[in-house]
Amino acid sequence: MSMAAAAAFSVVEDPGRLVKRTAAMTIGVACAVLAIKYLAYMVTGSVALFSDALESIVNVVAGLVALWAVSVSYKPADSDHPFGHTKAEYFSAVIEGVLIVLAALLILREAWGAYLSPRAIEAPLLGIAINGVATAINLVWAQVLVRKGREHRSPALDADGRHIMADVVTSVGVLAGLAIAGATGWSILDPALAALVALNILREGWKVVASSLSGLMDRALDAQEEARVREIISKYGEGALEVHDVKTRIAGRAIFIEFHMVVASSMSVGAAHVICDRLEDALQAEFDGARVLIHVEPEAEAKQVGVPVI
Missing domain, CATH: 3.30.70.1350 (Cation efflux protein, cytoplasmic domain)
Incomplete structure (x- = not known):
């Protein structure tokens, strides 16, 4: 087959369709991770694992918002928006940052309740194993999102990826803490870990919002x-x-x-x-x-x- 004929059969995928498909897949991954993390919480009753699952709810909502924003951003320019709609993705990142802050406040509330009424963690090893599966899935998908976000200059995908990567770091800390709590019987570690989760995602939420506001202010190239x-x-x-x-x-x-x-x-x-x-x-x-x-x-x-x- 000649090169010309081969070129005729080759199909170059539309970047917009690829980005939108990635955003849609993020919702499915987030739902699966949420279900796994919630199962880990049900098995153990750990407020730290509950806080980890609660953050995954944010990932689901953020995925829906990102899909909407990406779809809008790829609309062609029109008379009302002669320069296009590409800035729509920044709004997604801002909304995601706000959701992260709300999740952190809810986690702090749960942590305070668990501190006032400590409870023993049931089946910690099984809970750690279940949550570890969810963390591994998040790690792989976060890397995919960050790579695709940079490749296609998509603030929504990049923000989603960085948020999920922060979720991975949080989960690893939670799992390590639960292992220590299970070995020592120190139930106070459970709410303490939940509070650390909240503080960590607050920090990540601020970074996401700050980056998006910088883009809305017409930031120059580096x-x-x-x-x-x-x-x-x-x-x-x-x-x-x-x-x-x-x-x-x-x-x-x-x-x-x-x-x-x-x-x-x-x-x-x-x-x-x-x-x-x-x-x-x-x-x-x-x-x-x-x-x-x-x-x-x-x-x-x-x-x-x-x-x-x-």
Whole structure:
């Protein structure tokens, strides 16, 4: 079969469909993990395991919100939203952060009740084994979400993945504490562990909200990526006298790059357009789907003649 024929049969999956399918699968995984963790709680009666299960309820709700946000973010631009809907994913992350805080407060309430009325933990080894299965599932899926979130620049998937990874760390701590409590008979460890779970997810909730608010405020590319933008402009800006006022911003998975390009006053519009096309193609090749805006100026507007990029 020729390469052309092979290409005809190959199917490149739509990134939006892949992201939405991943978000939908997250809901199923979260429901399965919730059921397993709740079983561990029923077996042991441990308030720490109950708090771990309660956090999984947040994962289910957050998964539903993330699926909605991802679906909205991939809607095409329209007259009311000419720059698209990519920022919708940030709202998902903010809502997830709020849910995390609410879960932490509920866990603290349960921990306080267990502290006032301590109770022995039943079948701790069986509970640890059951919860360990749920933790292993979460560990694998969190890594998948973080990887997919970064690959497709999806704040919703990335926030979900980081939250679930925090859940994994919490679960490992809970399991270790329950093992100690079972071996020593110190029932006070159970509510103490629940309180630590609450404090840990409060910290993670703050990180998720802070990251999302940064995105809503049109955060620029990181320093390394901005340096790469300038390198590309310098390399492919042949024919221009200088480029200045380089600005970048991130809106979900969308990247916006804009700058002023100074050319000789005698240069034709067509020649200047050729330079612009070359720069746009190079930047979009490096930053998939980047939206590039170039303002062409005559040499009288130069800020520092002879410097390609400032």
